[in-house]
Amino acid sequence: MIASLRLRAAVVSIVLLAVFLGAWHLATRSTGTAANMSPEYAKLMGMTATQGKSAMPGPLDVGAKLWEHLRRPFYDNGPNDKGLGIQLAFSLGRVMLGYLIAVAIAIPLGFLIGMSPLMSKALDPFIQILKPISPLAWMPLALYTIKDSSLSAIFVIFICSVWPMLINTAFGVASVRKEWINVARTLEVGNFRRAFTVILPAAAPTILTGMRISIGIAWLVIVAAEMLVGGTGIGYFVWNEWNNLSITNVIIAILLIGLVGMVLDQILARVSRLVTFPE
Amino acid sequence: MSIFDDPFDADSRVNAGCICGQHRSPAEHEHAMSALRCEPVVESQEKRYENVVASAVLRAVFPEATTRRAFLKTVGAATALAAVSQFFPLKTATEAFAEAGTPEKKDLKVGFIPITCATPIIMAAPLGFYAKAGLNVEVVKTAGWAVIRDKTINKEYDAAHMLAPMPIAISLGLGAQPIPFTVPAIENINGQGIVLSMKHKDKRDPKDWKGLKFAIPFDYSMHNYLLRYYLAEHGIDPDTDVQLRSVPPPEMVANLRADNIDGFLAPDNICQRAIYDGVGFLHILSKEIWDGHPCCSFAASREFITSAPNSFAALTRAIVDATAYASKAENRKQIAEAIAPANYINAPVTVLEQVLTGTYADGLGGVKTDPKRVDFDPFPWQSFAVWMLTQMKRWGQIKGDVDYKAVAEQIYLATDTRKVMIEMGLTPPKDSYKSFSVMGKSFDPTKPDDYVASFKIKKAS
Structure with missing residues (x-):
């Protein structure tokens, strides 16, 4: 019965995709009505103007272009034109660096905050104010103070992805069941051992949820940051193609950003299943 | 005027027949x-x-x-x-x-914005002008004017493509902390245009433009000053009668298509791109406002010049050389092809060719020819800087008194560039100031204050 549900879901998914692609194709077909213009003039004009071609590319255009990109993902034509594979690698590298710094800071700090109700109350207003700030708002400040654009991008990822982890870790640590801590206390377990053998495993699922939210945010932020800073990365690719008003390439980049984001999320979902325990 | 005075020419007269002594007649x-x-x-x-x-x-x-x-x-x-x-x-x-001198630093990074104004900076890489000057230059595409400013200030770039008024604004500390910047060479002259949305096809008289929204690339840009000047000459107060928005060039075409703006005064390949995509038409070329106006500049910080004078001189030589090459009409097609790929401007070759060769579609069904649509002339006239300062003053970007001459001479390195050009065997102009006329009104660089006072529409400061 479960298998058949899956099957049915897959069929519905495919039908939805087909309907979407079909509608897209129909909506972006060229009207075919060539405007009345001299051939000399038409030669100087783009397809949208001469053949009534929609400014939005159809699914076939996108497919063809995607194939072109997939065939050679790692070409390097100089500092401003690299293959999609290289651009994604640059973005992933930046995200990982910023994210790992955030993990290294948020988890120990969250632990301390969670164990001390006083600190948790005292720091709460700061965290609440800093949490909702958009990455683009940090960017000028980072560029101005750090004076290095690639470090600024990493800083922005760090600052945006640190908060969910911090809050979740603190929350997870604070809400470990009192009985377990009391048991540890009766058994005269030391502070350090209590933190690692009782609190950490109990709080792990919440911490991982925070990490999962954070990786999503980090991946969101990288595109915005790279569009601004430029140079390399998938965000730069989007900006560069937008510059050329090449919507086809922008759509391809959107697809890839979604795919990579999904993969990152799934990896953390797997890990969080590993540390979850039945009660 | 010949490039260099040929001493092997026995026929040339000893005392040439003109006032300045530079010309034969x-x-x-x-x-x-x-x-x-x-x-x-x-x-x-x-x-x-x-x-x-x-x-x-x-x-x-x-x-x-x-x-x-x-x-x-x-x-x-x-x-x-x-x-x-x-x-x-x-x-x-x-x-x-x-x-000349061996460059102190051979590997340089130069930032640029992907528009045809940057042609000499960009083409110097694929066509080997940097290599000829003994430099290994990486030209890096940058997202916007504020970013290029910050990256150059942060020394990520050794030199950069900037709008001609930007080094002045940076040196004066307008919109950034004051850091002495210099302009060894002007990139391009002319090459901009006013593009209007197709729906304003019949609204060609600027007097009817009240309430429209226009985009300009940056506050400290010739585009801003030229558009304001043009509007004001037609009795439209740019601060109260219309809305001027600072929009990055690539977003301009998208915004024009989406009807968020009614038009823009933008750098080229963006103007032609809007026409190419059937979104807008060319109202006028910026050349019709001021023929020979500067637009973008090649800028470096004063610190770079003092710390690496030979690299700077080599860089200036490469740019002057590239500019000279670009100023020849017969080279333009080759240049258009060299700078079109994704690594550089990333635009259709047809669009770049129309801009550079000056044979272009105007968006209304006509093909026009104007070989001077965009032109390249590296000499950093200090009078250009004085004019920009008068406009900064006129529109309230600078408050208080301005020492026009001192600022212009600090930033626009006419003297140094002249030296480099003479060393290269070119004949640069002897003066650093020239007067010119903008929409028929002549500008005297020696009387900037009178010039500012002469405008009826301005922001009172």
């Missing part, structure tokens, strides 16, 4: 004054250097112009050259001269 002087520009490279660089060195030697041997001419007349130029090279190692001297 008053007519030629007039012609040169009206164009006032250095002419492009005629021969290969080596040949030119050889000539420069040879002339220097010849002049040293015969300091008197009359005796020199007499000598040339009797023996002929070729024999004279051969004779000179007999007792002077011309070849070695030429090589030593061409090398």
Whole structure:
């Protein structure tokens, strides 16, 4: 019965995709009505103007272009034109660096905050104010103070992805069941051992949820940051193609950003299943 | 005006027949004054250097112009050259001269914004002008004017493509902390345009433009000043009657299509791109507001010049050379192809060709030809800087008194560039100031305050 549900879901998914692609194709077909213009003039004009071609590319255009990109993902034509594979690698590298710094800071700090109700109350207003700030708002400040654009991008990822982890870790640590801590206390377990053998495993699922939210945010932020800073990365690719008003390439980049984001999320979902325990 | 005064030409008169002494006849002087520009490279660089060195030697041997001419007349130029090279190692001297100082730093990064204004900066990479100057330059595409400013200030770039007023704004601390910046070369002259949305096809008189929304690339840009000037001359107050928005060039076409703006005064390939995509039409070229106006500049911080003077000189040489090459009409097609790929401007070749060759579709069904639509002339006239300062003052970007001349001379390095150009065998203009007219109103760089006061529409400060 479960298998058949899956099957049915897959069929519905495919039908939805087909309907979407079909509608897209129909909506972006060229009207075919060539405007009345001299051939000399038409030669100087783009397809949208001469053949009534929609400014939005159809699914076939996108497919063809995607194939072109997939065939050679790692070409390097100089500092401003690299293959999609290289651009994604640059973005992933930046995200990982910023994210790992955030993990290294948020988890120990969250632990301390969670164990001390006083600190948790005292720091709460700061965290609440800093949490909702958009990455683009940090960017000028980072560029101005750090004076290095690639470090600024990493800083922005760090600052945006640190908060969910911090809050979740603190929350997870604070809400470990009192009985377990009391048991540890009766058994005269030391502070350090209590933190690692009782609190950490109990709080792990919440911490991982925070990490999962954070990786999503980090991946969101990288595109915005790279569009601004430029140079390399998938965000730069989007900006560069937008510059050329090449919507086809922008759509391809959107697809890839979604795919990579999904993969990152799934990896953390797997890990969080590993540390979850039945009660 | 010839590129260099050829001392082997026995026919040239000793005291040339014009007031400045640079030209052979008053007519030629007039012609040169009206164009006032250095002419492009005629021969290969080596040949030119050889000539420069040879002339220097010849002049040293015969300091008197009359005796020199007499000598040339009797023996002929070729024999004279051969004779000179007999007792002077011309070849070695030429090589030593061409090398100038070894650059302190060979690997340089230069930032640019992907528009045709950056043509000399960009093309110098694929066409080898940087390599010829002994440099290994990486040209890096940058997302916007504020980012290019910050990256250059942060020394991520050694030099950069900036809007001509930006180095002035940075040096004065407008919109950033004050850091001394310089302009060794102007990138391009002309090459901008006012594009209107298709729906305003019949609204060609600027007097009807009240309430429209226009986009400009940056507050400290010639585009801003030219559009304000144009509107104000037609009785529209740019601060109260219309809305001016600072929008990055690539977003302009998208915004025009989405009807968020009614038009823009933008750098080219963006104007032509809007036409190419059938979104807008060309109202006027910026050339019709001020023929020969500067637009973008090649900028470097004062610190870079002092810490690496030879690299800076080599860079200036490469840019001047590239600019000279770009100013020749017959090279434009090749340039359009060289700078179109994704690594550089990333635009259709047809669009770039229309901009650079000056044969373009106007968006209304006509094909127009104007070879001077965009042009390239590196000389950083200090009067340009004075004009920009008057407009900054006029629109309230600068408050209080301005020492126009001092600021212009600090930032626009006419003297240094002149030296580099003379070393390269070009004949740069002797003056650093010239007067010009903007929409028929003449500008006298010696009386900037009167100029500002003469405008009816301005922001009171």
